[in-house]
Amino acid sequence: MAKIEIRCPVCRKWNNIEISDDLTKNVSKGLLALNIATGMICEHSFIAYVDKNLIVRDCLVADFKIELQEKSSSQATDEIISPEMDVLKFDLIKLNLPDFLIVNVLRTIFLKKKILILSEEQFLYNHIINFFKYITHNTFEFDISIISEEDFWTFDAYCASEVTIGDQHFKLDGLMNKVIPDAVLNKKKELSFPIMISTITAQELMYSGCCILNIVVPAVMGALLGVDPEKASKMAAKGAWINNTVPGASERAFEVAKKALRIMKDLKD
Numbered sequence: 001m002a003k004i005e006i007r008c009p010v011c012r013k014w015n016n017i018e019i020s021d022d023l024t025k026n027v028s029k030g031l032l033a034l035n036i037a038t039g040m041i042c043e044h045s046f047i048a049y050v051d052k053n054l055i056v057r058d059c060l061v062a063d064f065k066i067e068l069q070e071k072s073s074s075q076a077t078d079e080i081i082s083p084e085m086d087v088l089k090f091d092l093i094k095l096n097l098p099d100f101l102i103v104n105v106l107r108t109i110f111l112k113k114k115i116l117i118l119s120e121e122q123f124l125y126n127h128i129i130n131f132f133k134y135i136t137h138n139t140f141e142f143d144i145s146i147i148s149e150e151d152f153w154t155f156d157a158y159c160a161s162e163v164t165i166g167d168q169h170f171k172l173d174g175l176m177n178k179v180i181p182d183a184v185l186n187k188k189k190e191l192s193f194p195i196m197i198s199t200i201t202a203q204e205l206m207y208s209g210c211c212i213l214n215i216v217v218p219a220v221m222g223a224l225l226g227v228d229p230e231k232a233s234k235m236a237a238k239g240a241w242i243n244n245t246v247p248g249a250s251e252r253a254f255e256v257a258k259k260a261l262r263i264m265k266d267l268k269d
């Protein structure tokens with residue numbers, strides 16, 4: 001159990017808030033959002049963002065709040081809200097889910113497609129699911145999975161890049177899974193050139209893991225243009241410094257260069 005001193009951003013009153021170790025041990029990346037409800041420190045409610053060293057980085061007072069009906073024992077009639085809805089916090093959703101994400105999830109629900117959300121904020125997973133359960137209640141069915149980027153396996157590269165064009169500097173973190181979808185959906189034209197430069201480089205890197213085109217093609221071209229095939233393949237391998245980490249790459253390129261020369265000779269004959 002860790003104790004954190006949290007100060008209300010409105011009235012400056014403070015108190016020590018206890019948080020469980022379960023919550024703190026998951027804060028390796030990003031921030032933990034603590035929902036400070038009315039009465040915990042003062043009459044205000046706000047969200048305190050705490051980093052992995054348990055230092056309060058920021059406090060935000062939500063500018064709107066939707067209170068869900070409290071379950072009360074006097075309510076004998078049908079529950080409108082199921083028990084798990086207790087953990088639904090609209091302010092958390094509003095602060096953590098970008099508008100475009102909500103819109104796209106809704107669109108995907110209407111299209112009856114499966115949804116995969118990548119998020120490092122594990123404390124949000126239930127809130128997100130409950131939020132969509134609540135707003136689609138009895139109307140639409142959905143299939144949402146939320147996983148962390150670490151667990152996300154795909155053929156898309158997980159990469160970041162930094163591009164400098166003139167005096168402009170672009171830092172593209174999560175190029176394939178964040179930057180490109182965001183640029184496409186929000187029509188961020190200013191990003192198209194830095195994205196293009198980054199994807200060409202990223203593509204080269206991706207190739208290097210599975211094929212040695214960067215060695216074979218230059219070796220073949222060199223051989224066809226008159227360089228000795230063995231020398232051409234060694235030169236090509238030397239130039240492709242990433243691809244050349246694939247064992248036996250220059251030998252394979254040499255084989256292909258010899259075949260290319262034979263084919264060229266056959267064509268001439």
Ligand SMILES: [Zn+2]
Pocket residue numbers: 008009010011012013042043044
């Ligand atoms: Zn206060």
